[in-house]
Amino acid sequence: MGASKIIFYIISTFILGTGILAVTATKIFRAAIWLLFSLIGIAALYFWMQLEFIAAVQIIVYVGGIVVLIIFSIFLTQKSGDEMPKPLQQRKLFSLFAVFFAFAFTYLLIHQYGFYSSNPQPFELKISDIGMQMLSTTEHGFILPFEVVSMLLLAAMIGCIVIAMKAKTE
Amino acid sequence: MNNYSYISLIPLLPIATFLLLGLFGRKYFSSLSGIIGTLSLSVSAFLSILTAYKYFFVDGKVNGVFQQIIPLKYTWLQFSPTISIDMGIVVDPLSVMMLVVITFVSLMVHVFSLGYMKGEERFATYYAFLSLFTFSMLGLVLSTNIFQMYMFWELVGVSSFLLIGYYFDKPSAVAAAKKAFIVTRFADLGFLIGILILAFHAETLDFQTLIARLTDPQSSQILSSVTSSLFGVSALTWGLTLVFMGGAGKSAMFPLHIWLPDAMEGPTPVSALIHAATMVVAGVYLVARLFPVYCFDVSALQVVTYVGAFSALLAAVIACTQTDIKRVLAYSTMSQIGYMMFSLGVSKYGGEEGLGYMASLFHLFTHAFFKSLLFLGAGSVIHMVHSNEMKDMGGLRKHMPITHITFLIACLAIAGIPPFAGFFSKEEILLAAFHSNKLVFFVALFTSGLTAFYMFRLYYSIFWKKAAHLHGEHHDEGTFTMKIPLVILGACALLVGFVPISQFITSDGIGLETHIDVIFSITPVALAIAGILLATSLYKNENDRPIKISLAFGKFYEAAHKKFYIDEVYLFIIQKIIFNLIGRPAAWIDKNIVDGLMNLLAFITAEFSEFFKGLQSGKVQSYALYFFAGIFGLAVLFIYLVK
Amino acid sequence: MINEITLTDILFVSTALFFIGVYGFFTRRNMITMLMSIELILNSVNINFVAFNKYLFPQHLDGIFFTIFIITIAAAEAAVAIAIIINLYRSHRSIDVEDASELKY
């Protein structure tokens, strides 16, 4: 068993373990921290796949942005040390059953499909490529989605301001 | 060659009137609106009669066969490369006759309403709705295309909804209108699916093409519609039966008739229009229009026959037990339409065999006159006594002589007494039934006796029986405008039987020689007279005979010694058996079971909806769970179970 | 050396993470934690895209780009959702999802 494989298993276990903790922890602040760890684990997985750029984006946007946002909102809405209300027992059982079944089903399908690599050429991710393609209008250029997303961010920002700023204006 | 395009004016005038009255009537010329409506319709009626004259006597016939002329037709919408939806006008014996009937009866109703509805707050609206209804009905009979017909068919439903619910502050009227609308909608659903099936197999919506394709045994269309089947019944039979279902709904055939008695809540002239001559015969018209195709499919035609015969009998039995005069008339309408239906059902295509087709339409023709007369007469009576109940009437003959005479004529006509109009048409129907289906014939025969009985029961209850006791202010028979239509229609009820319909309207367009077979006529006429006599003895004078008879079995022996011995036996049979054992239960079943079935359906729907409401719990996580379950349910179902 | 780990193994991780997120979404009563579950779901999809891109279709960067856009959108979505949650908190004084079930039936 090679080192890479062991690292992969460690990372996977870490991601899944912290993920499970993130959705079951009873204290909300802890849940957020577990989520943070899980996301870092995913960044590690990207590193492991030698996709440093994506890993960096993952850490910057998720860890630096979204999780911070979530933690802020936790502070805004409640005391972080409080125990959260327990999930309804009946729904918990039912969800567990549904999710387990669905997971088995989905993984079975994926497993049966037997993904094969059609093109075994080595994969190389250059940041300059990403930059070029992001702003290119030609074949495999992503300028249009880029513009659409910027539009979306603008709209989301305006929306957030209107909804969340309300208290101050009054 | 034949210039008939002016026919488009016949339906266009009423719709123009509708728009005029509907938009401006109420504000600007409320009191004039009746006159306007009547005038515009009289032009339509005149044009219709002109058309009839021109078509039947001048240029309709080519080589002894009446041609189908399509003076106007344009493709309104190209639905797909093969199927187009046209709008057009068809002129053939059937549609021309319907034109005359509709415009004429509608005109009479318009005139009658001038007096009857006078002083109503929404006078203009009433005339607007009448015009709309007439327009839709005219559009229906002139359709060249099954889609066009369906559209007008629905429009007829809407406008009848508006008319029946005219007294919208009366809850019963509203309920009746809603019921009529929903039940006929239910039937129309059959019609709709029928259309889709026929259109799918025949690859056309055009009547002419459809009939041509589906009656040619060699065509690929007929092959596809006969070979493909559902539950062991061929698509053609399904299509035709479902189309008939639509017709049965409008024509109040069992079990889709439940709306008809309730629909009597509308103004009485409206009943005369809708429930005598126009909307209720739409079903007959529909079957007649597609008759060549029906002939091609025996099982569908058989459905038509038996539904018709059963409805005729059932309605006649129930009519004997009703006490609301309009309801008696409603059931009698249903019964008479049953006649028309089974008469179509026993007919075959062409020649002497096609007698039933001719007879059916002949009866449609005569029935329109005497039944609208009956309704209008009933309207006069109701106008006078302000009640629909028989017990509030009696002895009116001196107070309203014109109504009395015309009503009597109409009763004689519907009873089938020569030489009144109904005699001739009913005779042909019985003859046609006699030749092809003995069972139906006997049912029809018995029903005709019953018809005479209940009609005269009605007649005596209104005009004889007891002295009139009218209370309140001075009563008279109604305005001049109310009497005129009665007289005209009375004359028609006397005379239209002599119109040689058989020369004009046959299944194949070739005139048919018919004659009255005197020997054959004896039985039905005798039965009718017996029915009348029976009614006379029971209802002419106020007596306790019917009650006494029905009271106790023991008195039967006592009565047996009296001179009415035979009579009393009859009475016993009628009262005890027909009334109590058949009539009452039939009426009860009709009211509670068939009707109840509909209520049950509504109830079940409501219950189901209550049951499912838990689905919408307001909890977003449950929603997500259902969402999730939906996905995996579908995935499992379609990956593993459905291959 | 990396070939020891097959694509299916990575997919196992992402699928498992996906359903962990789904489970959290179903059972978490706190709205913010529900949002956190959504983040897990989106991340698992990201892993999918990246892995497919790397292992199966390395000629273009389609999957990578998709991931980048998903990350951006996740941020926008989270921002709006949190704004709404804060607004909801003002009127309900609670962010328990069970309390937000006034609209029903």
Add this chain to the structure above:
Amino acid sequence: MIVNDFFMLMKQELMIFVIIFILLFIKIGKDRSAENLLYFINALLLINVISGFILPSEGMIFSDMFKTNSLIMLEKNILNIGTLIISMQSYSWLKNHKHMIEFYILLLSTLMGMFFMISSGNVLMFYLGLELSTIPLAAIANFDLDKRKSSEAAFKFIISSAFSSGLLLFGISLIYGTTGSLTFSEIGQHITSNPLQIFAFVLLLAGFSFKISVVPFHLWTADVYEGAPIAVTSYLSVISKGAVLFVFVSVLYTVFKPITEIWYNMLFLLSIVTILIGNLFAIRQENFKRFLAFSSIAQVGFILVGITGSSQMGSASVIYFVLIYIFSNLGAFGVVSIVSALTGKENISDYKAFYKTNPMLSWVLTIALFSLAGVPPTAGFFGKFFLLMAGAAKGNYILITIAALNMIISFYYYLRVVKAIFMDENNQPIEKLHVPILPKLALLICVIGIVCIGLMSGVYEYIYSLSTGF
């Protein structure tokens, strides 16, 4: 890429972009009276509608990420018209709203998202368009800032759509993994009835179904419709639904053509359930918005029937029906929105004896409901008939029968409302309302649309000539 092409092909999107920026500058500038601004904005939207009709062009740019043709332009125009009507109808509500400009910015950006979605030639663009049309919409669903229901609706909307787009993305990732492409045309070549691809398709289908409220993915619909401001509700129920339906049809008919057999059966099942549940719930509703929500679910079921036709007829009848549906539903919503803005009443029972005080509004509402129910000669009748006809072309009469049967149930509940308006007694009917000119005009447009689209055959034939089938 030629710059000229870019301006021509994307003119509808650019137009909206320009309007959004004008609005931004207005927001930054000094305060102006709300009424004048509203007139100005509606004028801009009118220009937008008109400009959509001139100079249609065809082509693909941005390496097939954006495609357009006459049909797509028509679809966008339909949505433009609907947006204009909604904007005019919301006049009374917006006049007193502090964040009116922001409302328009968000609304128009969602519209732009829909345009990108309709034009997308690529799953990524589709997804981005979908999100752009969802996230800001959730924000404006919360624009009744002080109302509990509004925030609850917005929360339900954003959280359910986040969940649904998560599943959708999982599906897309599987499709990407199994076909190796994000372009619709290439995906279409690699779709087989492999179980994993079917699963991915189901996930995609669920994403679409969520948006157009197909049972069992519909549960958010009624709650969000009830809680959201009425302008947003009508926007959700016609524009957003319409846009997704357009994409849905084209995706089913082109990309998933190889597995027609499978999705046909799925839609068969879903449409039956959808019609049934929609109707069963519509019967028991008291709140008018909720009532319209469920009735619109039932309508979608009928649309699915049309889609199963999988022919040029099917696609044409769906687009035609959406057009009619926009007018009919907005006619109904318009009246409800006026009443709600002026009196705050939203229950069906409040509408008792409505006719006595507001005859004109009553007639508009009645005509709209009749059109939704499919009574001739309103356009709804033709729309439904064509849908059923397209569906019947497959010869599946069980589906048609169930659909047609449900038309009767729907009649029952539409009539119930009509009965309340005209016939029921009420001691405190809604008082006589003074309707401002813009909403009045909007209602007039709706009525004209309802009456004319059915009778003018050219509309359908035009759509038919543009649409493509199998």
